[in-house]
Amino acid sequence: MDKDIKEGKSLVEKLPRVSTSPGVYLMKDINGVIIYVGKALNLRKRMASYFFLPSLDSGRTDIKTGVLINKISDFETIITETENEALILESNLIKKYRPRYNIILKDDKRYPSLRLNVNDPYPFLGIVRKIKNDGAQYFGPYSSAYSVRNTLKTINRTFKLRKCRTRDFKNRTRPCLNYQMNICLAPCCLDVDKDIYSDIVKEVALFLNGKSHALVNKIKDEMTSAAGGQDYEKAAILRDKMFAIKKTLEKQVVVTNDFIDRDVIAIACRPEYTVITILTVRGGLLIGSRHFCFSETVSIESEIVRNFIMQYYIKNHYIPKEILVPVLLDDVYILEKWLGTLKKLKVRILFPKRGNKKKLLNIALQNAENELMDRVVSDSKHLDLLSRLQKIIKMDVLPGHIECFDNSNISGADPVSSMVVFKNGKPEKKSYRRYKIKTVVEQNDYAYMSEVIERRYGKGGASKPYPDLLIVDGGKGQLNIAVSILKNLGINEKVVVIGIAKKDEGKGETSDKVYMFGRANHVNIGRQGDVLLFLQYIRDEAHRFAISFHRLRRSKTTLRSVLDDIPGIGKKRKGILLKHFGGIKKIMEASIEELITLPGISSEVAENIKEKFDR
Ligand code: SF4
Known part of the structure; x- marks a missing residue:
């Protein structure tokens, strides 16, 4: 200090x-x-x-x-x-x-993008969730998986780009149906002129960059010259392509008629949250919008916007010629210079006060405010639900921090447990934990539960913060175990424990039951079905998380045992294969060329692997 x-x-x-x-x-x-x-x-x-x-x-x-x-x-x-x-x-x-009160832009995997691997001689267009600085061209992000798939479908129908992933592309011995359908030139097997293919790639990039008008004009010229040369078949193909592009244009919203690419940034703040909305305008068409929500921000708006711009565009997002901002930035020239160096072209940051650009800003602002209100309303709904849950299970405090455990195994093999965490009614995925059961050799649900609860809360101060509410999957048995472990650790007064057990349809039960410690019968939730649904949702989330971990463990165990019999594969090489491919299916599909790129895998070992799986 x-x-x-x-x-x-x-x-x-x-x-x-x-x-x-x-x-x-x-x-x-x-x-x-x-x-x-x-x-x-x-x-x-x-x-x-x-x-x-x-x-x-x-x-x-x-x-x-x-x-x-x-x-x-x-x-x-x-x-x-x-x-x-x-x-x-x-x-x-x-x-x-990563200071707590600065805005930190995380990789948001909710928004998919399209990736065109232009470094490949025959590029492929695929959907990705992460934008990397790898020399490929990225388009988007798109507002949903639905919209990105629709765009990809249109492109695959309209342009003759290859449709198969690189691994399949390398292993093909003859063209697939896409070639017969005349929507792919089949560079996998035929000698396709690279310039012709590269022309298609350029058209796709124009289309994805919102330059459809320019593209339509280009195709029109080609069509006229094909018709002039009496190549009517080619002219007809070009006509169909032009109509397909025009059709997509009809669905897009025209917001400016100057055809300039611009991003429009708006900000809406409340003490709880700050929302930044970015509208993507390409060639005058509004092609997408995205929201970023930050909690615990303390900066003034101009600082937040400046920090946002720096973090957003450094992540390899397309930098347009013009960025509209909702506040006057005092360091606008420096920021423009910095963006210009990234883009290698002049970039302007404008704070419009009137006209069409101001209207665009207002649209973005309206969207930011709506998103902010949605967040606030959703929070208040969660608070209401939590306060009703608090009353039902007679807690002294609001269950703002909930932890829930579940186990997964098959006949005692590879047993695992999961813990999920809900803060203020919402899952906090970064706090989820997975446990491999270490001390229990036979299948025993109670023993698994007792081991993980002890491991989670038995580390003294390192176990803090304790949850307000602990949920175990199961009835009175699991509940009693959890309470007795907490008692041994001396924290049973601090944490309320409940169990949620599946309904027994054989006994005519119609809903799952919630148990509290010291009560013989399950709790009567009454008409508050949404409270029970909320508890079931948390339990199911723990279940899903435990199962996915168990599957991963099992596949690794199976893979290990399959790899055990292959000559030349020891512990180290097994680790390398597992780390690189992650599963049997991918190792089986890998070619010898791919296998030998891994450290320590010689061509002899790669052949042994291939032989094992071919057999
Ligand atoms: S024809 Fe060949 S290149 Fe085209 S999609 Fe099929 S496999 Fe891929």
């Missing part, structure tokens, strides 16, 4: 020694953890704005800033030569420390 703090001097006393140069500041909490990173043109002025009351016209949300100020125990500043350097340093430090 800083010497001044140790000596009890206040942070305000540090201010006169802060430089007035540009630079980056790092806010730290009482444990020295960096909780916020920001940049400033004048470091002293910026730091002073935190420790003296912010003026109302500063745009800073008072509640949010108050939250940050209360947490700050110390700060550090780093001087830079220019504001440009400060911008880069701020971005690097946010990436490095």
Whole structure:
């Protein structure tokens, strides 16, 4: 900790020694953890704005800033030569420390994109969930799996790109049905001119970049020249292609008539959440929108937007010529320069006040506000549900933190357990845990339960935070085991435990039952069916998570035993194969060429593997 703090001097006393140069500041909490990173043109002025009351016209949300100020125990500043350097340093430090109160853009796998592997001599267009910096071209992200599949379907019908994945492509000995249907040139087996194929790839990229008007004109010219040369068959094919593209154009919303590519960024804030919405406009057509939601943000809007722009476009997202923003950014020229270097072309960031661009901003803003309201309403629904659950099972506190356990095994083989976590009624996947059962040799559900509960809560302080509510899958037996373990650990007063057991249809039961410790009969949920549904949802989530882990373990065990008999395969090579392919099916499908690319797999060993699976 800083010497001044140790000596009890206040942070305000540090201010006169802060430089007035540009630079980056790092806010730290009482444990020295960096909780916020920001940049400033004048470091002293910026730091002073935190420790003296912010003026109302500063745009800073008072509640949010108050939250940050209360947490700050110390700060550090780093001087830079220019504001440009400060911008880069701020971005690097946010990436490095992931401070709690900065916005951090995670990889959002909900939104699929299309990937065109242009480095391949015959590129393939596939759906991916992650955008990598691998030299391929990416398009999207699309708002849903449905919309990305529809686009891919249109492309596969209209353009003669290959439809098979690279692995199948390499192993083909004759063209597939797509060739007979005249929707693929069959580069897998036929000698297809690379220039002709590359022309198709360019057309697909034009189409996906929203340049359909230009594409239609190009095809029209080709059609006219084909008809002029009396190649009527080719002209008819081009006509069909043009109509197919025109049809997709009819479904798209025209928002501007200047055909410029632009992203429109809007922001909506409340103390609980900040939502950023980005509208993607390509060639004047609105082709998609995406929302990003952040909790615990404390920055002012212009800082959030700047941080968002830097994190979003560095992730290999397409950078358009123009970006519309909802607030005036004080470092707009530096940001434009930085984006221009990434894109290798001039990029403009505009804050429109009137006209069509302002209208576009308003559409984005409306969408951001709707998304924000949806989040807030959904939270209040969850709170209502949790407070009814609290009443039903007579808890002293709201069950804001719930943990639920389930086991999975087949006749005692490879037993595993799972723990899922729900915070404020919503799953918190990053806190889910999987356990391999270590101490129980025979199939015994109670013993599995007791082992994992002991492992989860038996680490003293390291087990914290404890949940408000612990749910076990099962009836009174499992419930009693869980309570007795918590009692042994001395935390049974802190955690409420319930069991949820399946209905016994043989006994005429119509719904699952909830058990509480010390009660002979199950709890009467009454008409609050949604509370029972919520508990079932948590139990089913634990079940799903346990089963998926069990399947993974079993497939690895099976794979291990199959690989055991192959000459030349020992523990190390087994590990390499498992790590690379992840399952038997993929190893079986792998070609000798693919196998020998792995470290330690010689052509002799690869042949042994092939022979084993061919047999
Ligand atoms: S014809 Fe060949 S290249 Fe085209 S999709 Fe079928 S297998 Fe792939």
